[in-house]
Amino acid sequence: MEIVEGIKTRRSIGLVKPDPVPQELIEQILEAGTYAPNHFRTEPWRFFVLTGEGRNKLGNVFEEITAAKFEDPNSEDNQKKIEKAKKNPLRAPVIIAVGVEPSERKNVIKKEEYAAVNSAIQNMLLASHSLGLGAIWRTGDICYHEKVKNFFGLSEAGEIVAFVYIGYANMEAPKVKKTNFKELTTWID
Numbered sequence: 001m002e003i004v005e006g007i008k009t010r011r012s013i014g015l016v017k018p019d020p021v022p023q024e025l026i027e028q029i030l031e032a033g034t035y036a037p038n039h040f041r042t043e044p045w046r047f048f049v050l051t052g053e054g055r056n057k058l059g060n061v062f063e064e065i066t067a068a069k070f071e072d073p074n075s076e077d078n079q080k081k082i083e084k085a086k087k088n089p090l091r092a093p094v095i096i097a098v099g100v101e102p103s104e105r106k107n108v109i110k111k112e113e114y115a116a117v118n119s120a121i122q123n124m125l126l127a128s129h130s131l132g133l134g135a136i137w138r139t140g141d142i143c144y145h146e147k148v149k150n151f152f153g154l155s156e157a158g159e160i161v162a163f164v165y166i167g168y169a170n171m172e173a174p175k176v177k178k179t180n181f182k183e184l185t186t187w188i189d
Contacts, residue, residue: 001130010126011174013134014091016167020051021094025131029096029166032127038116040108045120046099048152055089058097061151062086065142085142092165096124099149101158114161121162134169137162 030047038044050058063086067073073082089095098121102113121137128135139162142148148160 003126006126006130009173010129011176012136013169013171013173014136014165015169015171016092016134016165017170018093019168021133021166021168025133026094026096026166028131029124029127029133032123033098033120036116036119036123038119039112040103040105042103042105042108042113042116044100044102044113045117046101046152046154046158048097048099050089050095050097051093055095058089058095058151059086061147062088062142065145065147089163092167094166096164096166097152097160098124098162098164099152099154099158099160101155104157117161121164124164128164128166132168133166134171135164135166137164139163 026049030049033045033047034043036045063082066082066085067078070078070081072078098117100114100117102108102110125135125137143160143163149158152160154160
C-alpha cells in the first residue's frame with residue numbers, strides 16, 4: 001500500500017472479529033511504533049500486549065475503577081455500567097496499551113515525549129491498516145487512572161496514553177468528510 005493512500009484510507013475500526021491475530025503481525029505493528037520520531041532518541045514509548053486472559057485482568061481493573069465512582073455501586077443501573085466497563089477489553093482479540101515514560105534528562109521537554117508516543121501510535125495504526133487489520137485508538141478517563149498506571153507498572157512520571165484495539169474488521173470502514181487543508185492553512189512568505 002502506498003503511504004499517502006494508506007493515510008487517506010485508514011479509519012478507526014471499532015468492531016472486530018474475535019479471531020486471533022498472529023504474533024508476527026503484532027510484532028510488525030510494535031516495530032512500526034518504534035520508528036516514530038523522538039527528540040534526543042529517548043524512546044519514551046512502552047508497549048503492553050494483552051491477549052486472552054490478559055484482557056480479563058485489565059477488565060478487572062476497569063471494574064474496580066468504575067465501581068469506585070458510584071455512591072451505590074450495587075444499584076441495578078450502576079451494576080450494568082460496571083459490567084460494561086469490565087467487558088470493554090474483550091471488544092478485540094488484541095489490545096496494545098501504549099504508555100509514555102518521559103525521560104528525566106534536563107534537556108528533554110515532557111510535551112515532546114508525549115508527541116513522540118502519539119507519533120508511535122499513529123505508526124501502529126497505519127501498520128495495522130497496511131496489514132489488513134482493523135484498529136481503533138481508545139482512551140477516556142479510565143486510561144489515565146492511577147490504578148491503570150499501577151497495573152502496567154509504570155513509574156510515577158509515566159502513564160498510559162492509548163489502548164489500541166486490534167483485530168480483523170467486522171464492519172465497513174466508515175466514510176468521513178475531511179476539512180480541506182486549505183481552510184486550515186496559512187501560508188507565510
